[in-house]
Amino acid sequence: VNHVVVVGAGLAGLRSVEALRARGFSGRITLIGEEPHRPYDRPPLSKAVLAGEADSTVVDADLDALGVELRTGVVATGLREGVLLTSSGEVPYDGLVIATGAKPIRLPGDGPQHVLRTIDDALALRALLTPRTRVVVVGAGWIGAEVATAARRAGCEVTVVEAGPTPLAAALGPAVGAYTTSWYAEADVKLLLEAKVESVDVGGVTLGDGTFVEADVVVTGVGVRPAVDWLEGSGVELGDGVLTDAHLRTTMPGVVAVGDCAAWWSRRFSRRLRVEHWDTALSAPEVAVASLLGEEAVYDPVPYFWSEQFGRMVQYAGHHAGARMVPRGEPSADAKWSVCWLTGRPGEERLAAILTVDRPRDLVQGRRLIEGRHRVDPVRIADPDVTLRDC
Ligand code: FAD
Numbered sequence: 001v002n003h004v005v006v007v008g009a010g011l012a013g014l015r016s017v018e019a020l021r022a023r024g025f026s027g028r029i030t031l032i033g034e035e036p037h038r039p040y041d042r043p044p045l046s047k048a049v050l051a052g053e054a055d056s057t058v059v060d061a062d063l064d065a066l067g068v069e070l071r072t073g074v075v076a077t078g079l080r081e082g083v084l085l086t087s088s089g090e091v092p093y094d095g096l097v098i099a100t101g102a103k104p105i106r107l108p109g110d111g112p113q114h115v116l117r118t119i120d121d122a123l124a125l126r127a128l129l130t131p132r133t134r135v136v137v138v139g140a141g142w143i144g145a146e147v148a149t150a151a152r153r154a155g156c157e158v159t160v161v162e163a164g165p166t167p168l169a170a171a172l173g174p175a176v177g178a179y180t181t182s183w184y185a186e187a188d189v190k191l192l193l194e195a196k197v198e199s200v201d202v203g204g205v206t207l208g209d210g211t212f213v214e215a216d217v218v219v220t221g222v223g224v225r226p227a228v229d230w231l232e233g234s235g236v237e238l239g240d241g242v243l244t245d246a247h248l249r250t251t252m253p254g255v256v257a258v259g260d261c262a263a264w265w266s267r268r269f270s271r272r273l274r275v276e277h278w279d280t281a282l283s284a285p286e287v288a289v290a291s292l293l294g295e296e297a298v299y300d301p302v303p304y305f306w307s308e309q310f311g312r313m314v315q316y317a318g319h320h321a322g323a324r325m326v327p328r329g330e331p332s333a334d335a336k337w338s339v340c341w342l343t344g345r346p347g348e349e350r351l352a353a354i355l356t357v358d359r360p361r362d363l364v365q366g367r368r369l370i371e372g373r374h375r376v377d378p379v380r381i382a383d384p385d386v387t388l389r390d391c
Contacts, residue, residue, distance in 0.1 A: 001094045001254075001293060002027040005084055007076045008099035008227075009033025011041060011278065012259025014059055015285035016097045017068045022286075023293060027094075029068045032086060034075045035118060038063070043278050045122040046143055047308055050150035052126065057119065076100065079234040081252060095292045097285070098231070098242055098250065098257040102224035102276055107138065109199030109206075114219045116143055128217045131155030136205055136215035138197045140167035140184075143221035145309040148189050151219075159190040159213060161197055161205065170223075172320075176339055176355060179331040183310040224276060226261040239263060241274045246298045248288040256288040268300050269319045269352075277305035302370045315360065317367040318353030328362070329384035338362040340381050351376050354388075365389045 004020060006013045009031050017029055033039070041057040048054040063070055071088075078085035083092050104115035114125050125147075129135070135151045137144045140162035151158045164170060166177030167184070184191040196208040204214040226241035235252040237243045242257035244250050244264045250257050257264075259281040263274035283301055290297035306315045323341035331337040336358040342349040350373055354366035365388035369376060380391040 001025070003093055004029050004095040004097065004289075004292065005091055005093040006031045006097040006099060007084065008101055008259070008261070009035065009037075009039050009070065009072065010099060010101050010259065010281065011039060011059065012101070012281035012285055013097070013099040014039035014061055015282055016099060016258060016289055017066055018061065019286045019289040020293075021066055023289060023295075025289070025293060029066070030091065030093075031068050031070045032074050032076060032084070032091070033070070033072050036072050037119060038070065038072075040119055041278070042117070045119060046116055046146035046150065049119070049122040050126050050129065050147065051153060055123070076230050079231055079236060079252070079255075081235060082254075094254065096255045097288060097292065098228075098236070098255065098261060099259050099281075099285075100227040100230070100261050101281075102260040103227045104220065104224050105222050107197055107200050107220050107222065109201050111200040111202045111204070111218060113138075113200040114217065116147060116219065116221065117224070125217075125219065129154035129156055132157060134214060134216045135159070135219065136161060136213055136217070137219045137221060138200075138205065139221040139223070140164070140191065140193075141171060141221060141223065142168070142307045142309075144219075145180075145183075146307060147219050147221060148184070149187065149309050149311075152187050152189055156217075158188075159192065159215070160184060161192045161195050161207070161213065163194065163196040165194055167191070172316075172355060173325070175325060176331075179337070179339075180309075182332075183312070187310045224260070226263075226274065228261055239272070243272070246300065247291040247296075248284060248299050249291050254292070256292050258284040258288045264299055266300060266319075267298065268302070269321075271319075271321070273303065273319060275303045275305075277303065279304045302367055304367065312357050313360065314355070314357050315363040316353065316355045317363060318351070318370045320353035323352035326378055326381050328382060331357075334384070338366070338384070340366065340376075342376065342378055342381070344375075349376055349378055350374065351381075362388050 075087040168177040237251040241263040287299040320341035338356040341353040356363040
C-alpha cells in the first residue's frame with residue numbers, strides 16, 4: 001500500500017490518518033472532506049458552542065507533522081476499484097478509508113428549519129437563541145434534549161414536539177424514556193408527546209392533527225442517515241450504512257469503513273451494529289487501518305456514549321436490544337439513577353447494557369461487567385446501594 005485515501009474529514013477520518021502514522025505507514029495519505037474546515041469535534045456543538053462558551057472545536061492535531069494532504073471542499077461522488085471519483089476529479093488509491101459520517105434528516109415543508117450537524121449549523125443557530133424567542137425543537141432524542149437545554153438557558157420559550165410516547169423512546173424504549181419526561185417540565189420546556197410534525201411552515205410547524213405550533217425558530221432533531229449515497233452502484237455493499245465484517249473491511253478489496261457510516265459485525269453482540277457516537281469514531285480507526293495494512297485485527301467494543309441534558313450527565317454503555325430492563329432503585333423518585341439491561345437464562349444472567357444519570361461510578365463498573373461478560377445477580381443489581389462491582 002503506497003497511497004491511502006481517507007474520505008470524510010471528521011473525527012473518524014482524522015483518527016484514521018493518525019492511526020496509519022502510529023502504525024508506521026510512511027506512504028502518501030490524502031484526506032478528503034466536503035466541509036471547508038479542518039477536522040473538528042461535534043459533541044460540543046450542542047453543548048459549549050450553543051452555550052456561547054466555545055466558537056471552535058477543531059481537533060488538536062498537527063496535520064503537517066502527520067504528512068497528510070488535506071483537501072477541503074471536495075465531495076466524493078463515486079467509487080471504482082482503485083479510483084475515488086470526486087467533485088474535483090479522480091483520485092487513485094491503494095487503500096481507502098470510508099469515514100463520511102451521517103447527515104441529518106430534514107422534514108417536509110417550505111418554512112426555514114435548522115439542523116445541528118456542523119459548526120456552521122451551530123453558530124447560525126446560536127445567533128438566534130435570544131431571550132423570549134419561540135423555539136420549536138422537533139424530536140426529543142439526544143440532540144433535541146441538548147438543544148432544548150441550551151435554548152432554555154439562553155432564555156428562549158421552548159417547545160419540544162415528539163412523535164413517540166416519551167422522550168428518548170426510540171433510543172431507550174418508552175419505559176426508560178418515561179423517567180426523563182419530568183426533566184422537561186422542571187426546565188420549563190413544553191413537551192408535546194405523540195405529536196407528529198407533518199411540515200415545517202413559515203411561522204411554525206403543522207402537526208398531524210392539524211394543530212399549528214407557532215415558532216420563530218424551528219430546529220429539526222429527528223435523527224440522521226449514514227452519508228453513503230455516493231457509494232450506490234459501487235462494489236461496496238450497503239445496508240444501514242456501509243456493511244463491514246468484524247475487521248471493518250467492506251465488500252470491496254482494500255476498502256475499510258469507520259464511524260457513523262459503518263455497520264460492522266459485532267462478535268460480542270452477534271449482530272450488526274452501527275453506532276452514531278463519538279467513542280466509536282475515536283476507536284474504530286485503529287482496527288480499520290490495521291486491517292487495511294494486512295494485519296489481523298477485530299473491532300469488538302462495548303459501545304459507549306454520553307449526553308448532557310437539563311443539567312444532568314447521562315451515560316450509556318452496551319447494547320440492550322432484546323435484553324430485560326432492571327431499574328436500580330426508583331428512577332422516578334431519585335435524582336440520580338441507573339437502569340441495567342440483562343440477558344441470559346435465570347441464574348446465568350449477564351449485563352448487556354447500562355444507562356446512568358449522574359451515577360458515573362455505575363457507568364464505569366457496569367461497562368467493566370459488560371466487557372468481562374461477568375454473571376450478575378438481578379436482585380443485587382436492583383439495589384442501588386450495592387456497588388455494581390459486587391453484583
Ligand atoms: P462525521 O463527524 O459526520 O464526519 C464525516 C465528515 O465527512 C463530515 O465532515 C462530512 O461533511 C464529510 N462527508 C460526508 N460525505 C462526504 C462526501 N461524499 N465527500 C466528502 N466528505 C464527505 N456523540 C457522543 O458520544 N456524545 C455526545 O454527546 C455527542 N453529541 C453530539 C452532538 C452533536 C450536535 C452531533 C452532531 C453529534 C454528537 N455526537 C455525540 C455524535 C458524534 O459527534 C459522532 O458520532 C461523530 O462525529 C462521528 O464521527 P465521523 O467522523 O464518523 O462522522
